[in-house]
Structure formats: C-alpha cells, structure tokens
Amino acid sequence: MGLKKKLHDFKIKNKDKKWLPAFSAIHTFLFLPDETTHNGTHIKAADDLKRTMNTVIMAMIPCLIFGMFNAGYQHHLALGEIQAVTGSFFSAEFWTMDNFMVGFWKILPLVIVSYGVGLGIEFIFAIIKGHEVEEGYLVTGMLVPLIVPVDIPLWMLAVAVIFGVVIGKEVFGGTGMNILNPALTIRAFLFFAYPTWMSGDKVWVHGAVERDQAIAAGENLDAISGETILGVLAQGKEVAYSTADMFLGFIPGSVGETSTVLILLGGLFLIFTKIGSWRIMLSSVLGAVVMGLIFNQVASAGIISDSSKFYGLMSAPFWEHLIIGGFAFGTVFMATDPVTASQTNKGKWIYGFLVGFISILIRVFNPAYPEGVMLAILLMNVFAPTIDHYVVQGNVKRRLKRVKVKTA
Amino acid sequence: MSNDIRIKKGLDIKLKGEAEKTVEQAIISNYCTVRPEDFHGVIPKLVAKEGSSVEAGGTLFYNKANEVIKFSSPVSGKVVEIVRGPKRRIDAIKIEADKKQSYRDFGALSLDSAGADEVKAKLLESGCWPFVKQRPYDVIADPEKSPKAIFISGYASAPLAADLDFTLQGKEAELQAAVTALSKLTEGKVHLAVGRKSNSPLAGLTGVTLHKVSGPHPSGNVGTLINKIDPVNKGEVVWTVAAQDLVIIGELLLTGRFNAERVVALAGSSVQKPRYFKTLIGSEVATLIYDKGVEKGGHDRIISGNVLSGKQIKPDGALDYYSNVVTIIPEGDDYEFFGWNKPVFNKVSTSRALTFSWLNPKKEYDLNTNTNGEHRAFVVTGGYEEVFPLDIYPLQILKACMYKDLDEMEALGMYEVAPEDFALTEFVCVSKQPHQKIIREGLDLMLKEIG
Numbered sequence: 001m002g003l004k005k006k007l008h009d010f011k012i013k014n015k016d017k018k019w020l021p022a023f024s025a026i027h028t029f030l031f032l033p034d035e036t037t038h039n040g041t042h043i044k045a046a047d048d049l050k051r052t053m054n055t056v057i058m059a060m061i062p063c064l065i066f067g068m069f070n071a072g073y074q075h076h077l078a079l080g081e082i083q084a085v086t087g088s089f090f091s092a093e094f095w096t097m098d099n100f101m102v103g104f105w106k107i108l109p110l111v112i113v114s115y116g117v118g119l120g121i122e123f124i125f126a127i128i129k130g131h132e133v134e135e136g137y138l139v140t141g142m143l144v145p146l147i148v149p150v151d152i153p154l155w156m157l158a159v160a161v162i163f164g165v166v167i168g169k170e171v172f173g174g175t176g177m178n179i180l181n182p183a184l185t186i187r188a189f190l191f192f193a194y195p196t197w198m199s200g201d202k203v204w205v206h207g208a209v210e211r212d213q214a215i216a217a218g219e220n221l222d223a224i225s226g227e228t229i230l231g232v233l234a235q236g237k238e239v240a241y242s243t244a245d246m247f248l249g250f251i252p253g254s255v256g257e258t259s260t261v262l263i264l265l266g267g268l269f270l271i272f273t274k275i276g277s278w279r280i281m282l283s284s285v286l287g288a289v290v291m292g293l294i295f296n297q298v299a300s301a302g303i304i305s306d307s308s309k310f311y312g313l314m315s316a317p318f319w320e321h322l323i324i325g326g327f328a329f330g331t332v333f334m335a336t337d338p339v340t341a342s343q344t345n346k347g348k349w350i351y352g353f354l355v356g357f358i359s360i361l362i363r364v365f366n367p368a369y370p371e372g373v374m375l376a377i378l379l380m381n382v383f384a385p386t387i388d389h390y391v392v393q394g395n396v397k398r399r400l401k402r403v404k405v406k407t408a
Numbered sequence: 409m410s411n412d413i414r415i416k417k418g419l420d421i422k423l424k425g426e427a428e429k430t431v432e433q434a435i436i437s438n439y440c441t442v443r444p445e446d447f448h449g450v451i452p453k454l455v456a457k458e459g460s461s462v463e464a465g466g467t468l469f470y471n472k473a474n475e476v477i478k479f480s481s482p483v484s485g486k487v488v489e490i491v492r493g494p495k496r497r498i499d500a501i502k503i504e505a506d507k508k509q510s511y512r513d514f515g516a517l518s519l520d521s522a523g524a525d526e527v528k529a530k531l532l533e534s535g536c537w538p539f540v541k542q543r544p545y546d547v548i549a550d551p552e553k554s555p556k557a558i559f560i561s562g563y564a565s566a567p568l569a570a571d572l573d574f575t576l577q578g579k580e581a582e583l584q585a586a587v588t589a590l591s592k593l594t595e596g597k598v599h600l601a602v603g604r605k606s607n608s609p610l611a612g613l614t615g616v617t618l619h620k621v622s623g624p625h626p627s628g629n630v631g632t633l634i635n636k637i638d639p640v641n642k643g644e645v646v647w648t649v650a651a652q653d654l655v656i657i658g659e660l661l662l663t664g665r666f667n668a669e670r671v672v673a674l675a676g677s678s679v680q681k682p683r684y685f686k687t688l689i690g691s692e693v694a695t696l697i698y699d700k701g702v703e704k705g706g707h708d709r710i711i712s713g714n715v716l717s718g719k720q721i722k723p724d725g726a727l728d729y730y731s732n733v734v735t736i737i738p739e740g741d742d743y744e745f746f747g748w749n750k751p752v753f754n755k756v757s758t759s760r761a762l763t764f765s766w767l768n769p770k771k772e773y774d775l776n777t778n779t780n781g782e783h784r785a786f787v788v789t790g791g792y793e794e795v796f797p798l799d800i801y802p803l804q805i806l807k808a809c810m811y812k813d814l815d816e817m818e819a820l821g822m823y824e825v826a827p828e829d830f831a832l833t834e835f836v837c838v839s840k841q842p843h844q845k846i847i848r849e850g851l852d853l854m855l856k857e858i859g
Contacts, residue, residue, distance in 0.1 A: 004743050028782060032747025036740050036777040040844045042715045043421070043567075043737065045836045046755035046763045048781020050748035052788055052838055055761040134784055176785030176839075273761040277790060343789040343803060392804055396819040403641045 004031060021126040025133035053138040055275045059266035060142050060333060063256040066249060068107050070259070071150045072099030074252050075206040078224040089248045089261065103150070106206055107255055110145035113154050117161040118144075125170050136175030136182070136339070137165065143183035143333060146256025147326065147374075148190065149203040151210075156197060160189045180381045181340045184374050191374070199369045201227040204252035226252040229324045230363065234370035236312035246323045257329040260322070267332035276336045279345060280352035284331040285322060287356025292318025295364055313364040321360050330373035331356065340381040344391040351387050355380045412604065413636050415623030417797040419832055421567040421756055423715065423737075424772045427673035427682040429574050434672075435698075437691035440483040440503045441726035442468055447479065447538055448848075449547045449855065452498050456487045465512040465534055465666030468501050477548060480535025482668030482689040484510045503690075511665040519588050519661065527589045531657065534666050538729070539653035540590075543631075543640050545855045546826035555647040557596035557638050560587070562610040562651045563603040563621050565628030566714040566831075570673035570732045572651050573608045575684065580609050582658025583651075589661055590649065591615050601633050610651065626797065631829040635798040640824045652732045672727060674701065676715075676736040677774040678708040690726050693734055697723075702736055709777050711735040716831035717844060740778025748781065755780065758794060758836050784839040792833040800825065802833050806843060809850030814857055817850055827851075 007027050014020055027033075028050070037044060073094050076082045085091035118137045126133040144161065164186030169178040191198045202208045205226025215221055229251055232239050241251050249259025257263075270276025298304060299315040306315075321327060335341060335355045342351035355376050362372025444452040452469040455478075456462050462481040471477040483505040491500040514534045517526065528551055531537045542549035549555070564572050576583065591598045597617045602608040604622035611618060619637065621627045630648045640646055649657070652670055659667050668689040674696050675682045681700035693710060702708050711718035713731040727734060749762070756773055757763035765771070792802040800821040808816040827844035834843035 004745070008743065028748070031743035031745055032778070032780065033782060034741045034743050035779045035782065036709075037779055038842075039720055040717075040842045041831055041834045042709060042711055042718065042720070042735075042777050043423075043756075043775040043835065044779050044781075044840060046752045046757040046765075046780050047759050047761060047836070047838050048748060048779075048840065049784045049787055049838055050781065051761050051763075052759075054749045055759075132782055132784075136787070174785065176787045274759045274791075275761055275788075338789040339787055341789070344801060345790060345793060348790070388804075392801055392820070395799065395801055395821075398799070399639075399641070399819070399821060402639065403643075406641060 007031065008034070018130070019127055021130070021132050022123050025123065025126070028132075049135045050138075052275055053135045055273050056139045056270065056333070057142050059269045059276075060146065060256065062262040063146055063259060063266060063329070064107070064111075064142070066259045066262050067146060067255040068103030069094060069099045070103065070249060071106050071206050071255065072096075072102030073250065074204070074226060075099075075102050078205045078208065078226055085245070085250050091250075094250060102206065106150050107145060109154055110148065110150075110152070110157060110255070111142070113157050114144040114161055115141040117158045118165050121162060121165045121170070125174065129174075131174070134175035136169070139337075140165075140182045140186075144186055147183065147187050147254050147329065147334075149198060150206045150255055151203055151208070152190065152197055156190060156194050160186045160193070163189045176339055178339060179385075180378055181334055181337050184334055184378050184381075187374055188378060191369075195369075201225050201231055204228055204254075228253050228370075230313070230370040233312045233316050234309075236306075236309075243320070243323070246320070251324070254326060254329075257326045260328045263328040263332050267328075270332065270336070276332065277338070277341070277348050277352075279348040280336045280341055280355070281331055283349045283352030284335055284356035284359075287353035287358075288321055288327060288331075288360050289318055289356070290353075291357045291360035292321045295360070310364055313370060321363070325363065325371050326373040327356075327359055330359065330377055334373075335377050335380070340384060342384045342387050342391075344388050346394075347384070347387045347391045350391075351380055351384050354383070411617070411619045411637075413601070413619050413621045413627070413633070415621065415627040415632060415636075415797045417794055418565075418624035418626055419758060419795045419836070420565070420624040421715075421775075421835070422770065422772045423567045424677040424774045425675050425679050425682045425737075426568055426772075427570065427675045427684055427733075429571070429684065431671060431684045431686055434685040434687040434691065434695050436505065437688065437695045437726075438505060439488070439692055439726075440481070440485065440505055440688065440690035441500050441692070442479065442481065442503070442690050443500045443726075443728065444469065444479075444498050446729040447471075447548055449545075449852070450477075450479075452479070454490065454498065454501075456481070456501065458487055458490050461486050462503065463510050463512040464668065465514065467535060469498075471548070474550065476532050476551060477537050478532060478535050479538055480666050480668075482666075511667070513664050514660060514666065515664045517589070517661045517664075519585060522589070522592070524592045527592050527661075530661065531589075534660050536657045536660050536666065539649055539657060541648050543634065543646050543648065543826060544823035545851050547855070549647045550645070553645045555594045555596070555645045558590050558594050558598045558647045558649065559630050559633050559637070560598065560600045560610075560616075560649050560651055560654065561628050561630040561633055562608050563601050563606065563628035565625035566716055567625070568673070568675040568733065568735050569628075569714050570652075570671070570675075570684070572610075573603070573606045575652060575671035575673070575732065576609045576655065578609070579655045579658070580612065582655045582662060583610060584613050584658070585661045586649075586654035586658035587613055587616050589657070590647075594647070596638075599633065599637055601628070601630075603628070623797075626829065626832060629828060631824070631826050632797055635800075635824060639799070639821075642818065642823060644823075650730060650732075653730070670732055672696070672731070673733040674736075675733060676711075678702050678706060678736040678738055687727065689729055692724065692726050693721060694724060696727075696734060697736070707739045707741075708736050709739050711737070715775075716835060717828040738774070738776040740776030742778070744778075758791060779840050781838075781840055783841065786839050786841065788838040791836055791838065795832040795836055796829075798824070798829060802830065802843075805850075806830070806833075806841070806846050809846045809853075812850075812853060814854060817854060818858075822850060822854055825851075
C-alpha cells in the first residue's frame with residue numbers, strides 16, 4: 001500500500017508540472033487511476049483503452065515467439081546445419097533452444113527499438129501538447145517488429161518509426177485521429193526508402209545479406225537464398241514448401257507473418273473478446289477468395305499464356321493466397337485497426353472485402369515485389385471515410401424520405 | 409390495441425440493492441428545495457420572494473422566456489432562502505414546510521366537456537406543465553406548438569429503477585384522468601408502453617395506444633419508444649410525460665390540488681435496506697436515508713435519479729423535480745494495482761477482454777463510481793451499436809456534436825434524441841467520453857441556432 005500512497009502524493013504535489021503526463025503514463029500503467037465519474041453515467045464498464053490494446057498484444061505474442069524460433073530455424077536450415085521439419089507443428093527440429101536464441105537476439109532489439117523510439121516520441125508529444133500519453137502505440141510498437149524482415153538494420157527501423165509516428169499519427173492529432181495505420185506507414189516508409197532491405201531473396205533469412213557481402217569480398221562460400229513463397233511463385237518456379245509448412249509457418253517471411261495457424265488463433269481470440277472486428281476479417285478473406293478465384297479462372301481459361309510473368313501467381317490455387325505472405329497477418333491485426341478502418345458495421349463489410357480483393361490484385365500484378373497487403377490496407381485506409389460517408393448517407397436519406405412520405 | 413416492440417440491442421446492468429416492494433411513509437421533510445436547474449433551459453423569474461409564504465401549488469417562479477409556464481411549490485410554507493450562484497443565478501429555492509399543509513385550489517376540471525385550451529390553461533396555471541416535455545431538444549414543452557403524438561413509457565428498464573407497476577398501483581383513476589386530458593392536446597395518438605409481462609395499472613387505460621415492450625434496457629426509455637413507433641422529423645414535435653407525473657397531473661384534474669406526492673425507490677448497494685417511500689418532490693434525501701439507509705461516515709455517491717442519468721447530490725440535498733428513485737452506490741476514488749490488465753470478475757463489461765461478466769449474465773454487481781480508465785479520444789468502433797437500438801449512428805452523431813456541424817447533426821437525427829438515450833453508450837465507452845453531456849450541448853446549440 002505504501003507505493004500506492006507515495007505515487008498518489010507525488011502526483012498531487014507535481015500536478016502543475018509540464019512533465020506530469022510522462023509520470024502519469026507510468027503511474028497509470030501500475031495502477032488503474034482513482035478517477036471517478038461526475039455527472040453523466042455514474043458507473044462505467046470495465047474496459048478502457050489500455051485493456052483493449054493489451055488484448056491485441058496478447059493475441060500477437062504467440063506470433064512473436066514463433067517468429068523467434070522461425071528466424072533461427074530458417075537461418076540454420078539455410079546454412080544446412082539442420083534438417084527441414086516434416087509436417088507436424090511440434091517438430092523437434094523446429095522448437096530447439098538453438099533456433100530460439102538466434103531469433104531472440106535478432107528480434108528482441110527490434111522490439112526494443114520499436115517501443116523505445118515510438119514511445120519516446122509519444123511521451124514528448126504528450127508533454128508538449130499537455131495531454132496524457134495515449135495507448136495507441138502499444139499495439140503499433142508490437143506490430144512493427146513483426147512485419148519487417150529479420151535483418152533490418154536497427155537505425156533504419158528507428159528512422160522509420162520516427163517518420164511513422166510523427167507524420168503518420170501525431171500531425172493528425174495523435175491516437176484516434178490518424179488516417180493511415182501507423183505500423184503500415186512505418187513499413188511503407190522502409191519499403192520505399194530502403195527497398196533493398198525490404199524485398200528480394202536475401203532479406204528474409206538471417207545471415208543471407210552478410211553472406212552475400214562476404215562472397216562479394218571474395219570469400220568462397222555458398223550464397224544463402226531465402227526467398228518467400230510469393231517470390232518463388234512470381235518467378236514461375238517450383239515451390240519447395242508443402243501446404244502444411246505454409247499453414248504452420250515454417251517458411252521465410254517477415255518476422256511474425258508466417259504462421260497462419262497462430263494468426264488464426266489470435267484472430268479467433270480477438271473475435272471472441274469482441275476487440276477485433278469479425279466483419280472485417282471475414283469479409284477480407286471473402287474478398288481475397290473472390291479475387292483468387294477470378295485469377296484462377298483467367299489462368300485456367302488460357303486467357304494469359306504460361307509464359308506471362310503473371311502466370312505463376314495467377315495460377316496458384318486461390319486458397320494458397322490466404323496462407324502465404326502477409327495476408328493473414330494483415331487481415332487479422334492491421335486491417336482491423338478501428339481508427340483507420342471503416343467505423344460503421346456495413347462499411348466494415350465493404351472495407352474488409354476490398355482489402356482482401358485488392359491485396360491479391362496487387363500481389364499478382366506486382367511481380368517485382370510480389371506482396372500487396374500493405375498497400376491494399378493503406379489504400380483502403382484512405383477510402384474508409386468515404387465508405388462510411390455513403391453508409392451514413394443511407395441513414396440520412398431514409399430520414400429525409402420519412403419527411404417526404406409525410407408531406408406527400 | 410396492442411403492439412409489441414422488441415428490442416435486441418441494449419444492455420441490462422444488474423446491480424445490487426434493488427428496492428424491496430414495500431412502501432413506507434417517509435418522515436415529513438422540514439425543508440423543500442426546488443432547483444431551477446432541474447428544468448433545463450429555463451431562466452427563472454421569481455415570484456416568491458424570500459420571507460413570503462406559499463401554498464402547495466403556489467407559483468414559485470415562471471419561465472422568463474415563456475411566461476405562461478409556471479413552476480409550483482410542492483409544499484406550503486415559507487420561502488426561507490433563495491440560494492444564488494455566480495452572476496446571481498438562482499440555484500435553489502428553499503421552503504420551510506408548514507406543519508399543516510394547505511393547498512391552493514385550482515378547481516377540478518370536467519374532463520368530458522373540457523376542450524384542449526381549458527386543459528392546457530389548467531396545467532399551465534397549476535404548475536403541472538413542466539411535467540410535459542418535448543422532443544426535439546428534451547426541454548419543457550412549448551404550449552404554443554401542437555404535438556404530433558404524446559409518448560408515455562410505463563416500463564422502467566434502467567438499472568435499479570423504480571418499478572412503475574408497483575409505484576402506480578391504485579392510481580388508475582388519476583392516470584386515466586391524465587391521459588384523457590393529454591389526449592385532447594394532440595391531434596395524433598397517445599402512445600403508452602408497458603412491459604410485456606407486466607401487470608401495469610397503465611395497461612387498463614382507455615383512449616391510448618398501448619404498446620408492449622420487451623428486451624434489455626433501454627427498451628423502457630421513452631426515446632426508444634418514439635424511435636420505434638413514430639420518429640420525430642424536422643419541424644415536428646412530440647411530447648413526453650413520465651408515468652409517475654401522470655399521477656400528479658391526474659390528481660390535479662380530479663381534485664384541483666397540486667399534490668407533489670410521489671412513490672420513490674431508495675436503491676443501490678450502499679443502502680442497508682432498499683425500499684420504497686412515499687414522499688414529496690423536493691424533500692431532503694436525509695428523510696429517506698437516516699433510517700437503515702447508508703452507513704454513517706460511509707464514502708458514497710448519492711444520486712437523485714438512476715445510476716445512468718441521475719444527478720449527483722450532497723447528503724443534505726433534495727429529491728429533484730422529475731426523479732422517482734434515489735440511488736446510492738460506493739464512491740470509487742481509489743487506485744487498483746494493474747487494474748487495466750488483470751482479469752476482472754466484479755465489473756460489468758460488454759467485451760470479453762479478460763472481463764468475465766459474460767459468464768454470468770444474471771449476477772448482480774456492486775459497481776462504484778470509478779471510471780475504470782482515463783478519458784481518451786474515440787478509438788474503438790462498433791461497441792456503441794451493440795447497446796444502441798435507435799436507427800441512428802451513435803458515434804457519428806456524437807462527433808457531429810463535438811465539431812458543431814448543425815447540418816450534419818440535423819441530418820443524423822438530432823431532433824429525435826435526448827441525452828438519456830446515450831447513457832448506455834457512455835457506460836460502455838472504452839474512451840470514457842461524456843456522451844450525455846456532448847448530446848446535451850449539441851441540443852442546446854441547435855435550440856439556440858435553429859430554435
């Protein structure tokens with residue numbers, strides 16, 4: 001009880017200080033504040049923004065841990081030190097301490113930089129603008145390390161986080177006011193500023209870039225290639241991974257995006273807790289399936305020849321699109337961001353469908369960089385207010401019609 | 409004729425401390441307090457000066473903007489104090505009650521022969537008019553305008569609300585007189601709602617359109633009723649009267665007396681013996697809580713009204729002009745270690761984010777006044793719609809009120825709503841925004857700008 005009283009006294013004593021929001025952020029992290037209702041409702045429901053954000057983070061933790069194992073596994077596999085796993089999710093080759101430690105020491109710094117830089121900026125803005133530190137970055141900070149390649153240099157990540165938080169969020173007024181998903185803004189910045197670190201066949205496996213540089217320096221080594229499945233398909237080559245590998249996540253890719261099964265579990269958890277929108281998730285999958293089916297038909301009807309550079313991705317079975325690349329992760333954790341998604345229930349159906357639809361569209365028609373989820377979500381973020389506008393207009397029109405019926 | 413209205417969206421908040429169905433005569437309050445702020449938007453022009461005597465039903469003040477609307481004293485006695493706030497605003501009128509009450513005689517009205525103008529004049533003169541409210545704007549009705557319909561809800565679905573089936577028992581004659589009189593004031597219908605399974609004394613009234621409502625709160629809110637039956641369009645007016653006020657109106661019409669007596673529930677988890685009292689409008693709450701009420705030295709919130717839209721009052725405060733429930737719950741001004749992420753079993757939530765009220769929907773909760781989190785910008789979407797049954801977009805209309813876009817407020821349905829319609833969305837709000845205040849300010853702005 002001593003701590004509680006001390007912190008409270010400290011807050012009261014320093015209540016005029018400019019830096020108080022920084023203290024409050026830590027104080028309210030430890031203790032749910034002693035604020036009471038005034039007039040209005042005298043009682044309030046248990047949920048607050050911290051709890052909401054925390055629920056999303058909990059849903060992502062399995063992906064993070066899996067990502068650490070997978071980073072080490074891909075690294076060791078590429079070096080030829082271990083055998084590929086066979087089928088089962090609990091393969092002994094995968095869940096080794098060796099794998100985990102490699103990933104842990106690679107990914108922990110990403111998490112620290114992401115949170116350190118991002119929250120630092122949030123604190124500074126809170127103090128300058130004199131408001132409380134809002135919780136939006138708690139989720140963004142966890143998303144960022146999960147959607148970048150494992151070998152991304154930390155300084156690049158720091159620069160991107162600064163850009164994403166300041167330009168993507170704070171200039172609009174902070175949490176709740178932004179147009180674009182901040183985590184995807186950060187990723188988009190990295191993608192356009194440092195494309196060589198964000199795409200190609202060298203960045204997805206830890207050590208590949210280093211090895212390349214060593215070879216360039218004249219050392220006699222085998223190059224490590226760790227292409228994503230999308231990259232392989234885009235080049236029309238044979239995919240070396242089984243469907244089970246893709247679904248379970250034993251494939252190269254951004255840190256947290258590979259394990260569809262864990263993302264699915266996280267998504268179900270978010271739906272069950274009513275934090276994530278099932279409307280967006282479901283309609284996004286529907287959109288992707290529809291687009292995938294259209295492409296399958298185009299490919300099988302012979303409208304494009306198999307020499308076309310789009311043929312590889314177009315002919316990939318429609319369901320495969322759901323379990324490769326960043327589609328599942330984007331749908332569950334990024335498209336559902338309530339601030340940047342559509343805010344009306346009907347709008348969410350439209351928004352989600354288009355996210356899925358356009359994701360696959362961009363993915364297939366962008367063979368230089370065969371992934372479209374990020375761009376599709378950012379694009380739909382921009383259009384979400386427009387979708388909402390038309391949905392709300394429907395309600396407005398109904399209301400106006402009521403008057404006309406009366407007067408007629 | 410009976411029409412069923414079923415509400416699916418909403419939330420029943422079950423709280424401890426429901427009033428037991430026994431009525432006690434409250435001890436007579438020595439003082440009676442009338443607060444002009446109970447009548448939203450009214451600027452009072454005093455009639456009763458400090459030191460003067462009034463009869464029960466005698467005019468205390470009238471509305472400066474519309475002088476025919478008079479406000480009556482619930483008791484006979486001597487005006488002992490006019491409490492003033494900043495800029496000499498009248499905060500309260502305090503009357504010392506006579507030992508023997510005397511009533512001003514307004515004369516009974518023969519309902520068979522009386523026309524609309526006579527009814528209106530009688531209600532205005534006697535101070536019963538303030539019980540008639542209007543939408544748009546949720547203020548006292550403008551007697552010049554003719555409403556397209558009148559709505560009365562006889563079903564109280566709010567948490568710990570006074571059970572109207574119980575409090576209106578035996579008042580059939582007064583209720584009938586009141587609705588008969590009201591039906592003369594509108595060309596449309598008088599819509600009356602009762603609970604689907606209730607044995608409300610209201611159900612037997614004639615000259616009304618009866619609706620049976622069911623479903624979670626806010627199924628009993630008059631705003632829900634209006635929205636489902638005959639929503640207010642631009643340029644239209646509907647009137648609403650609270651069911652318990654029909655009794656006062658009815659008694660006036662039958663006997664000519666303004667009898668401010670009302671059956672009031674004393675409820676809430678801090679009350680030792682929650683029960684019903686017969687008391688007068690403006691009575692000190694101390695007369696209700698001194699015996700088996702709250703614990704001495706307890707740290708409690710006393711609310712005149714229900715927990716969702718009532719007013720906070722001090723222990724020496726008084727029952728307000730419209731409420732028929734006094735709720736007392738514990739204050740919650742304490743910290744809770746890691747309260748934002750640990751599993752919660754003792755609070756109500758509509759989510760399942762480690763909150764477990766969904767496991768046990770019948771459980772009664774002991775909620776305090778803690779906000780359970782800090783005020784934030786609107787972030788989460790979709791939660792309001794689950795508890796908001798009106799055909800209106802709640803988040804969008806709240807935002808329109810915040811940035812004061814009158815055209816948008818009008819288009820989104822501002823004429824149809826009252827602050828209490830947004831009580832549940834405020835309760836569930838993750839960002840802890842003051843929805844009812846936002847709506848009230850929006851309505852005030854529209855009233856001022858559009859009228």
